[in-house]
Amino acid sequence: xxxxxxxxxxxxxxxxxxxxxxxxxxxxxxxxxxxxxxxxxxxxxxxxxxxxxxxxxxxxxxxxxxxxxxxxxxxxxxxxxxxxxxxxxxxxxxxxxxxxxxxxxxxxxxxxxxxxxxxxxxxxxxxxxxxxxxxxxxxxxxxxxxxxxxxxxxx
Amino acid sequence: xxxxxxxxxxxxxxxxxxxxxxxxxxxxxxxxxxxxxxxxxxxxxxxxxxxxxxxxxxxxxxxxxxxxxxxxxxxxxxxxxxxxxxxxxxxxxxxxxxxxxxxxxxxxxxxxxxxxxxxxxxxxxxxxxxxxxxxxxxxxxxxxxxxxxxxxxxxx
Numbered sequence: 610x611x612x613x614x615x616x617x618x619x620x621x622x623x624x625x626x627x628x629x630x631x632x633x634x635x636x637x638x639x640x641x642x643x644x645x646x647x648x649x650x651x652x653x654x655x656x657x658x659x660x661x662x663x664x665x666x667x668x669x670x671x672x673x674x675x676x677x678x679x680x681x682x683x684x685x686x687x688x689x690x691x692x693x694x695x696x697x698x699x700x701x702x703x704x705x706x707x708x709x710x711x712x713x714x715x716x717x718x719x720x721x722x723x724x725x726x727x728x729x730x731x732x733x734x735x736x737x738x739x740x741x742x743x744x745x746x747x748x749x750x751x752x753x754x755x756x757x758x759x760x761x762x763x764x
Numbered sequence: 765x766x767x768x769x770x771x772x773x774x775x776x777x778x779x780x781x782x783x784x785x786x787x788x789x790x791x792x793x794x795x796x797x798x799x800x801x802x803x804x805x806x807x808x809x810x811x812x813x814x815x816x817x818x819x820x821x822x823x824x825x826x827x828x829x830x831x832x833x834x835x836x837x838x839x840x841x842x843x844x845x846x847x848x849x850x851x852x853x854x855x856x857x858x859x860x861x862x863x864x865x866x867x868x869x870x871x872x873x874x875x876x877x878x879x880x881x882x883x884x885x886x887x888x889x890x891x892x893x894x895x896x897x898x899x900x901x902x903x904x905x906x907x908x909x910x911x912x913x914x915x916x917x918x919x920x
Binding site for chain 2 (some may be wrong): 624638649652660662663666667670692706707709710711713718722736738739740743744752753757760
């Protein structure tokens with residue numbers, strides 16, 4: 610039981626460090642768009658629009674969620690109420706099932722969307738889009754297969 | 765119980781029909797790829813033909829072979845009592861469920877990180893088509909997960 614407790618605390622500490630790293634990465638990405646604007650690179654309006662979008666994406670999807678996660682893990686290490694709540698959530702079978710179904714079915718849907726996108730991009734002779742989709746497709750199934758083997762051996 | 769059996773049987777038949785469609789789609793895409801290869805030199809660049817030569821067999825393997833396996837599985841589920849029992853037991857195996865859950869979740873998170881990195885690199889190299897493709901996939905994934913979670917939360 611004590612060993613479990615230590616493992617869990619170590620896991621929390623690692624997650625907290627990871628969130629901090631992610632937050633720093635998000636800030637770097639966000640600042641990079643300002644650097645692009647300051648450098649006055651002449652690559653057309655679309656290029657600057659894409660950079661702006663990317664910087665907001667970094668702000669909303671990397672910085673804020675990682676700050677939220679860092680706070681959550683900090684609360685867990687300091688307050689036993691949060692820790693107990695997290696434990697209960699982790700052992701909640703219904704929640705586990707929802708998570709599994711959501712990730713699995715979105716993954717499978719994405720795989721179909723990628724196949725369709727590959728076909729459409731070939732029909733429209735948009736080869737850059739085709740190669741991107743193929744790479745994502747291979748990454749999706751390759752990493753899934755490797756992770757499954759990894760967990761199968763470990764658990 | 766009879767009603768339950770009927771629903772199961774109807775679901776299996778529907779899945780089998782979908783698998784047949786999947787098989788046919790795979791064959792059609794493979795043949796299309798072959799047709800493009802045969803007309804080599806008349807249409808498109810070498811990169812275009814290379815892309816088709818990858819996509820044709822890929823579609824065949826992923827759609828036709830996978831569809832065939834699925835069809836065989838549904839057929840056995842419908843006709844073999846022993847196989848059905850075995851599958852149900854495997855579905856209730858907690859370890860297997862946990863492995864599946866972890867594999868999909870970790871893969872999803874890895875994919876999101878890879879897409880973000882690809883967006884950054886494509887912007888740095890001014891490859892805007894790649895950027896928009898990754899952006900669309902990123903949005904699809906992010907929104908898809910949230911919708912799926914809510915949907916299952918209200919259903920389960």
